[in-house]
Amino acid sequence: MDSKAHKFRENAKVALLDPDLQRALGKARGGFVDARTQAFSCLDRHAEIQDAAKQIKDHTLSVLDEYLVLFEKNVNKVGGKVHWARTPAEARKIVLDICDDVDARRIIKGKSMVSEEIALNYALETAGYDVVETDLGEYIIQLAGEPPSHIIAPAVHKTRQQITDLFHKHHSRLGLKERVTDIPDIVNEARLVLREAFLSADVGITGANFLVAETGSSVIVTNEGNGDLTNTLPGVHIVTTSIEKVIPTLEDLSGILRLLARNGTGQEITSYTTLSTGPRRTGDKDGPSQYHVVLLDNGRSEMLAGEFKEMLRCIRCGACLNHCPVYGAVGGHSYGWVYSGPMGAVLTPLMVGLDGTKDLPNACTLNGRCAEVCPMSIPLPDLLRKIRVRQNEERITSVRARWFMKAWGFLACKPHLYGWCLRILAWLLSWLWGKPHILRLLPFVHEWTATREFPKSQGFTFQSAYRKAPNSHE
Amino acid sequence: MSKARDSILATIRRANGSFPQLTKDAISWPQPRLNGGLAENFVQSLKKAGAVVEKVSAEAGIGGCVSRYLQREQLPSEVVVSDDEVLKLSDWPELVTVHRGRPATRNDKVSVTGAVHGIAETGTLVLVSGEQNPTTLNFLPDHHIVVLRESSLVANTEDMWGTLRERFPIFPRSVNLISGPSKTADVEQTLQLGAHGPRRLLVILVKGEKIN
Numbered sequence: 001m002d003s004k005a006h007k008f009r010e011n012a013k014v015a016l017l018d019p020d021l022q023r024a025l026g027k028a029r030g031g032f033v034d035a036r037t038q039a040f041s042c043l044d045r046h047a048e049i050q051d052a053a054k055q056i057k058d059h060t061l062s063v064l065d066e067y068l069v070l071f072e073k074n075v076n077k078v079g080g081k082v083h084w085a086r087t088p089a090e091a092r093k094i095v096l097d098i099c100d101d102v103d104a105r106r107i108i109k110g111k112s113m114v115s116e117e118i119a120l121n122y123a124l125e126t127a128g129y130d131v132v133e134t135d136l137g138e139y140i141i142q143l144a145g146e147p148p149s150h151i152i153a154p155a156v157h158k159t160r161q162q163i164t165d166l167f168h169k170h171h172s173r174l175g176l177k178e179r180v181t182d183i184p185d186i187v188n189e190a191r192l193v194l195r196e197a198f199l200s201a202d203v204g205i206t207g208a209n210f211l212v213a214e215t216g217s218s219v220i221v222t223n224e225g226n227g228d229l230t231n232t233l234p235g236v237h238i239v240t241t242s243i244e245k246v247i248p249t250l251e252d253l254s255g256i257l258r259l260l261a262r263n264g265t266g267q268e269i270t271s272y273t274t275l276s277t278g279p280r281r282t283g284d285k286d287g288p289s290q291y292h293v294v295l296l297d298n299g300r301s302e303m304l305a306g307e308f309k310e311m312l313r314c315i316r317c318g319a320c321l322n323h324c325p326v327y328g329a330v331g332g333h334s335y336g337w338v339y340s341g342p343m344g345a346v347l348t349p350l351m352v353g354l355d356g357t358k359d360l361p362n363a364c365t366l367n368g369r370c371a372e373v374c375p376m377s378i379p380l381p382d383l384l385r386k387i388r389v390r391q392n393e394e395r396i397t398s399v400r401a402r403w404f405m406k407a408w409g410f411l412a413c414k415p416h417l418y419g420w421c422l423r424i425l426a427w428l429l430s431w432l433w434g435k436p437h438i439l440r441l442l443p444f445v446h447e448w449t450a451t452r453e454f455p456k457s458q459g460f461t462f463q464s465a466y467r468k469a470p471n472s473h474e
Numbered sequence: 475m476s477k478a479r480d481s482i483l484a485t486i487r488r489a490n491g492s493f494p495q496l497t498k499d500a501i502s503w504p505q506p507r508l509n510g511g512l513a514e515n516f517v518q519s520l521k522k523a524g525a526v527v528e529k530v531s532a533e534a535g536i537g538g539c540v541s542r543y544l545q546r547e548q549l550p551s552e553v554v555v556s557d558d559e560v561l562k563l564s565d566w567p568e569l570v571t572v573h574r575g576r577p578a579t580r581n582d583k584v585s586v587t588g589a590v591h592g593i594a595e596t597g598t599l600v601l602v603s604g605e606q607n608p609t610t611l612n613f614l615p616d617h618h619i620v621v622l623r624e625s626s627l628v629a630n631t632e633d634m635w636g637t638l639r640e641r642f643p644i645f646p647r648s649v650n651l652i653s654g655p656s657k658t659a660d661v662e663q664t665l666q667l668g669a670h671g672p673r674r675l676l677v678i679l680v681k682g683e684k685i686n
């Protein structure tokens with residue numbers, strides 16, 4: 001999918017006025033946060049586990065090449081194949097070639113954010129394949145022709161009414177003419193329709209939450225069971241994933257799993273955690289006869305070298321989205337690409353370029369809730385700030401903002417002058433209060449006063465009030 | 475695409491070249507303590523996740539337990555049973571038709587499989603694919619019945635990996651950690667059982683040690 005992140009401002013405005021979206025977001029907001037709090041209330045030694053998770057990832061990243069080579073070796077050993085892709089285009093070509101090779105017609109998919117990142121569905125459909133998403137959320141947005149709006153709950157922006165309408169529109173031609181309005185009926189109808197897809201598919205594509213180097217396994221963590229039908233029923237299983245997903249051992253998997261579901265859906269563990277290792281073995285009565293892993297780089301190896309390395313610890317749990325006030329207000333589509341919320345505001349500029357994504361890191365209040373909840377201790381606000389610095393260096397930030405920053409920087413280094421300026425400003429603002437027509441002419445003020453009252457200034461600064469206070473130490 | 479491989483690995487090596495390699499030696503994963511006994515924890519967690527748990531005192535009782543479940547749920551008296559050795563030790567009531575040793579098909583309503591381990595911490599069943607255990611049995615039918623020996627319970631997954639490594643020098647194609655029936659919350663964040671996998675999960679816990 002092409003990035004529409006350059007339209008963040010417009011998108012956000014539309015999103016804020018969309019009653020359906022606001023209803024859907026309102027429902028999700030509190031739910032995820034409460035579920036997470038509840039899930040952690042009964043986890044023994046949470047802080048220590050989180051610390052070990054960070055350390056294990058830092059260790060893995062510091063010798064990433066060795067673990068990737070080991071993973072590849074172990075996949076080869078059981079008869080699977082690892083494919084390396086520098087860019088989304090290379091990854092798409094690899095998948096297309098495999099599908100072409102086996103004369104596939106129908107392809108089913110389990111949820112994969114890397115597949116979204118490389119816009120795989122579009123490529124496959126254009127090549128004439130029948131592509132069916134099987135995760136219920138992904139299926140809903142596929143019918144709607146939309147990208148996911150959340151990394152773990154792709155259809156979180158849809159209301160039940162909208163899903164009813166979508167199902168009615170698309171399932172009528174399959175003979176399912178009745179409108180399904182209750183949640184159990186909606187889920188059942190999807191089950192019925194997708195069953196056929198599962199049983200007739202030639203290729204199954206899933207993502208991977210983790211890759212275990214020690215065994216050469218790809219791991220998926222799901223609740224619906226669609227991922228398992230996808231990697232068991234068709235003759236070919238393709239895993240679309242990326243290089244930073246690798247972890248050293250099975251014990252490390254056990255450790256990190258304690259954090260993933262609790263942070264995402266607020267479950268202790270999801271219904272299904274599946275380790276897939278190679279194609280079917282001699283004697284096996286089912287399972288795919290081909291197993292391919294596509295390892296995508298797309299800028300990740302470059303990130304290793306620099307100040308954004310810590311972002312590579314991300315396990316895509318979704319907690320930062322669920323706790324972000326900006327995401328909660330404007331929803332995932334406003335961000336304009338596949339990753340949204342705080343992690344998206346860091347990743348999107350790094351993956352699709354600073355140009356054209358300039359509002360993302362700035363649409364953040366730096367309140368820090370995301371960093372507080374992140375299980376991998378990723379300092380998201382710091383990373384967003386670093387992107388702002390880069391924008392400034394590369395002159396992507398507007399001229400006005402850059403001048404303002406320069407002026408402020410100059411003053412901030414001269415405390416006396418700074419104090420004087422503030423005093424004048426405080427006095428000026430108090431004089432201007434009640435004269436909104438003049439107030440509006442001041443730079444930056446209009447954005448604030450358009451929807452709010454400007455607060456009245458007391459006419460003096462905090463510093464001067466502090467100095468006058470009876471128990472002041474000066 | 476070995477060009478891509480070389481170039482990705484080279485970029486990684488270049489990037490990491492300027493940083494020290496961090497060792498793994500000092501890292502240890504703390505394991506959460508259990509509040510009660512293994513079986514108690516296991517059963518509670520599974521029930522919380524929406525599974526049904528029954529106990530039988532010996533392998534011979536498995537068939538009867540399955541048959542009672544079929545009647546209670548008003549299901550046809552027909553099951554597909556994996557070749558797992560624990561299931562071979564069971565007596566099967568005559569009125570239950572038992573299909574053995576084949577993968578699941580679209581018409582199978584109920585499957586019965588064995589599990590190699592149970593994890594008390596999370597109420598998780600560990601199923602391993604192989605000649606005797608087709609994976610489709612775990613996901614395609616509406617009702618999945620899993621039989622587990624109480625003696626196979628361990629506290630955490632960490633307690634099991636060592637055993638699996640020993641038992642399977644070549645890691646099995648599919649290791650399924652199952653912690654409840656299939657579910658989804660994709661419609662308005664409301665939990666609904668039976669998304670794509672089994673709608674119901676019955677766990678039969680067999681008391682006592684394994685008899686050889």
Ligand code: SF4
Nearest residue numbers: 314315317318320374
């Ligand atoms: S940045 Fe942290 S909180 Fe956000 S998705 Fe990644 S791991 Fe989860």
